[in-house]
Amino acid sequence: MRFDQRHLLGIEPLRPDEITALLDLSDKYVTLNRARDKRSTTLSGLTQINMFFENSTRTQASFELAGKRMGADVMNMSMQASSIKKGETLIDTAMTLNAMHPDLLVVRHPHSGAVDLLAQKVNCAVINAGDGRHEHPTQALLDALTIRRAKGRLHRLSIAICGDIAHSRVARSNIMLLGKMENRIRLVGPATLMPAGIRDLGCEVYEDMNEGLQDVDVVMMLRLQKERMDGGFIPSEREYYHRYGLDAEKLARAKPDAIVMHPGPMNRGVEIDGTLADDINRSVIQEQVEMGVAVRMAVMDLLARNLRARPKEVLV
Amino acid sequence: MTDLLITNARIIDPEGDIIRPGALLVRNGVIAEIFDTPTPEVSRDLLPDHLRRDANNRFVAPGIVDIGVKVCEPGERHKESFGSAGIAAAAGGVTTIVTRPDTLPAIDTPEVLEFIRRRANEAAPVKVLPMAALTKGREGREMTEIGFLMDAGAVAFTDCDHVVADTRVLSRAMTYARSLGALVISHPQDPGLSRGGAVTSGKFATLRGLPGVTAMAERMGLDRDIALVEMTGVRYHADQITTSRALPALERAKANGFDVTAGTSMHHLTLNELDVSDYRTFFKVKPPLRAEEDRQAIIEAVRSGLIDVICSMHTPQDEESKRLPYEEAASGAVGLETLMPVMLRLYHSGDLTLPGLFRAMSLNPSRRLGLDTGRIAKGAPADLVLFDADKPMILDRFKLNSKSKNTPFDGARLQGRVLETFVDGLSVYRSQ
Numbered sequence: 001m002r003f004d005q006r007h008l009l010g011i012e013p014l015r016p017d018e019i020t021a022l023l024d025l026s027d028k029y030v031t032l033n034r035a036r037d038k039r040s041t042t043l044s045g046l047t048q049i050n051m052f053f054e055n056s057t058r059t060q061a062s063f064e065l066a067g068k069r070m071g072a073d074v075m076n077m078s079m080q081a082s083s084i085k086k087g088e089t090l091i092d093t094a095m096t097l098n099a100m101h102p103d104l105l106v107v108r109h110p111h112s113g114a115v116d117l118l119a120q121k122v123n124c125a126v127i128n129a130g131d132g133r134h135e136h137p138t139q140a141l142l143d144a145l146t147i148r149r150a151k152g153r154l155h156r157l158s159i160a161i162c163g164d165i166a167h168s169r170v171a172r173s174n175i176m177l178l179g180k181m182e183n184r185i186r187l188v189g190p191a192t193l194m195p196a197g198i199r200d201l202g203c204e205v206y207e208d209m210n211e212g213l214q215d216v217d218v219v220m221m222l223r224l225q226k227e228r229m230d231g232g233f234i235p236s237e238r239e240y241y242h243r244y245g246l247d248a249e250k251l252a253r254a255k256p257d258a259i260v261m262h263p264g265p266m267n268r269g270v271e272i273d274g275t276l277a278d279d280i281n282r283s284v285i286q287e288q289v290e291m292g293v294a295v296r297m298a299v300m301d302l303l304a305r306n307l308r309a310r311p312k313e314v315l316v
Numbered sequence: 317m318t319d320l321l322i323t324n325a326r327i328i329d330p331e332g333d334i335i336r337p338g339a340l341l342v343r344n345g346v347i348a349e350i351f352d353t354p355t356p357e358v359s360r361d362l363l364p365d366h367l368r369r370d371a372n373n374r375f376v377a378p379g380i381v382d383i384g385v386k387v388c389e390p391g392e393r394h395k396e397s398f399g400s401a402g403i404a405a406a407a408g409g410v411t412t413i414v415t416r417p418d419t420l421p422a423i424d425t426p427e428v429l430e431f432i433r434r435r436a437n438e439a440a441p442v443k444v445l446p447m448a449a450l451t452k453g454r455e456g457r458e459m460t461e462i463g464f465l466m467d468a469g470a471v472a473f474t475d476c477d478h479v480v481a482d483t484r485v486l487s488r489a490m491t492y493a494r495s496l497g498a499l500v501i502s503h504p505q506d507p508g509l510s511r512g513g514a515v516t517s518g519k520f521a522t523l524r525g526l527p528g529v530t531a532m533a534e535r536m537g538l539d540r541d542i543a544l545v546e547m548t549g550v551r552y553h554a555d556q557i558t559t560s561r562a563l564p565a566l567e568r569a570k571a572n573g574f575d576v577t578a579g580t581s582m583h584h585l586t587l588n589e590l591d592v593s594d595y596r597t598f599f600k601v602k603p604p605l606r607a608e609e610d611r612q613a614i615i616e617a618v619r620s621g622l623i624d625v626i627c628s629m630h631t632p633q634d635e636e637s638k639r640l641p642y643e644e645a646a647s648g649a650v651g652l653e654t655l656m657p658v659m660l661r662l663y664h665s666g667d668l669t670l671p672g673l674f675r676a677m678s679l680n681p682s683r684r685l686g687l688d689t690g691r692i693a694k695g696a697p698a699d700l701v702l703f704d705a706d707k708p709m710i711l712d713r714f715k716l717n718s719k720s721k722n723t724p725f726d727g728a729r730l731q732g733r734v735l736e737t738f739v740d741g742l743s744v745y746r747s748q
Binding site for chain 2: 090091109111114117135198
């Protein structure tokens with residue numbers, strides 16, 4: 001097993017064997033997380049800073065819990081409220097934090113590429129917790145782990161990703177990951193929410209949800225990203241729900257054992273029927289949350305190993 | 317003394333589309349004689365040694381006329397001044413810079429324009445010709461005092477990257493400009509479609525999660541402008557045509573006999589969207605870099621003469637405005653000093669000939685502005701550049717003369733070096 005990354009900025013730079021290594025280790029952390037004593041000392045002595053330039057409850061909580069269970073000193077910084085408002089640039093903020101010698105930096109930012117930029121300026125390991133519409137790698141990894149545990153494999157599956165593809169970093173990371181692991185990816189959604197050139201990434205595109213869900217193994221719903229829309233992509237939420245909302249009738253097109261996923265937070269009655277989301281026979285949405293902590297523990301564990309293997313850099 | 321003799325030269329004549337070995341004699345700032353012999357006899361009494369140059373079989377071409385240079389005076393002198401831009405131009409073989417009015421405040425009154433001309437003449441070693449805004453404050457609402465501005469020396473009228481969205485305002489400004497014979501330069505983009513775009517939409521934009529602008533926005537902008545040209549009869553120049561989709565519209569406009577010309581930038585001729593790579597903001601220009609097929613089509617359009625002018629779109633930006641997430645970072649790149657070596661890439665790759673290159677960089681822009689420069693002919697102003705087309709170098713952005721160092725060509729391997737630049741026969745730059 002090899003994992004050669006210094007940072008986790010996206011799924012794009014990962015090799016399939018690195019993804020498998022991450023998932024294998026995550027499985028072990030799932031077991032640990034289900035035990036009574038959940039503590040490990042893997043990250044003891046290390047400092048983890050969560051920098052969220054964008055609102056987040058679940059991802060931030062998941063990273064915080066992951067770090068604490070592994071013994072790291074975890075600090076949360078809500079960047080919307082702080083120096084950004086005072087006009088400090090991203091790089092200055094990064095340099096300031098860097099001077100405090102963190103070991104792991106978890107960053108979410110509303111602009112694509114911002115986490116890459118930050119990673120160039122700091123000495124610690126950087127984990128992308130979502131940048132603009134670019135990538136959200138830990139989400140794709142936890143989705144992959146959920147699928148692998150439910151389906152017993154992570155290849156040769158037919159997976160439909162449905163909804164607001166254009167504004168979704170979750171969709172991009174999942175397309176990357178599931179493609180690298182050799183699955184068949186279908187994208188389902190209105191043409192206005194389908195990004196340009198997406199077919200070139202090896203996806204099949206469906207504008208009719210009933211066709212798109214035909215015989216798939218996995219139905220992955222996306223949240224309608226109201227906050228990222230700069231006006232008029234869909235006529236109304238009720239028309240969207242009628243054509244692209246997941247309900248029992250549309251799900252009947254998929255394989256009988258198809259699982260339903262959603263990265264959360266859900267807009268019930270907009271992209272997914274509330275009853276369906278709670279159906280423990282079909283929905284794995286709660287498992288996704290559980291896998292999230294385990295995957296983040298595995299990611300930080302592997303990055304910390306690489307960090308320790310590297311000679312300590314001197315601050316300039 | 318503005319006399320000069322350049323011997324042993326290979327003279328690039330874009331008018332005749334030819335390179336001929338010979339010598340040039342300059343008297344009183346104009347080309348007085350063109351010799352077919354490499355070393356003509358000119359008496360030492362008439363011309364002392366320090367006014368003689370042995371070109372050693374290197375090239376002499378008419379100096380570059382760069383339309384659309386941003387000098388950040390007034391408003392942002394820390395980014396670029398007339399002094400620094402002038403020195404950069406001289407070092408790049410640019411003998412005339414045609415400045416943009418997108419300063420702070422915009423150059424939209426004869427008073428500001430006069431100030432610019434005075435500052436420019438004091439500070440810059442090359443010729444500086446200002447353009448003025450087409451509408452007040454570049455806001456697209458009311459036309460500027462086009463007549464007064466022409467009297468004050470404005471050579472063209474443009475709102476730069478602020479597209480005049482209101483077609484009624486634009487048609488009136490164009491009609492008024494036509495009555496005075498003024499040249500209107502436009503940035504062809506549909507303002508609605510291109511709003512918020514940071515890269516060209518397509519696979520790359522999707523992969524990087526960046527907001528894209530469709531290449532169609534350029535064609536729509538050009539189509540609209542050409543319809544207004546047909547309506548008003550104005551002299552029209554499109555600042556940058558960068559997509560293959562826009563070319564048929566341009567071709568039709570020219571075939572219909574409209575007074576239409578077009579330019580393109582050095583960046584769109586030598587780089588494509590993939591160069592942005594991992595969010596490299598120095599590659600963020602306006603319009604954004606295009607697909608490789610577009611780049612190829614634009615090169616072909618320059619070769620065929622459909623696109624008339626190559627410019628540097630010199631846009632200085634300080635480090636602070638570039639060291640930001642891609643979407644937030646400022647657009648633009650400096651180019652005065654790199655224009656020639658970068659464009660020589662197309663000569664070395666066999667895409668363009670040297671006379672073809674200088675037709676687009678010197679002759680055509682000069683003609684479009686009604687200037688007498690840009691050519692090698694008896695009586696023409698001796699704005700000349702002496703250069704070595706082959707000398708290799710690795711570009712170091714911190715060695716550029718511009719105050720701002722935002723070039724996408726930092727570390728690029730380039731071939732070609734300016735040896736000496738002359739304006740009206742006077743040496744304004746000589747390489748060490």
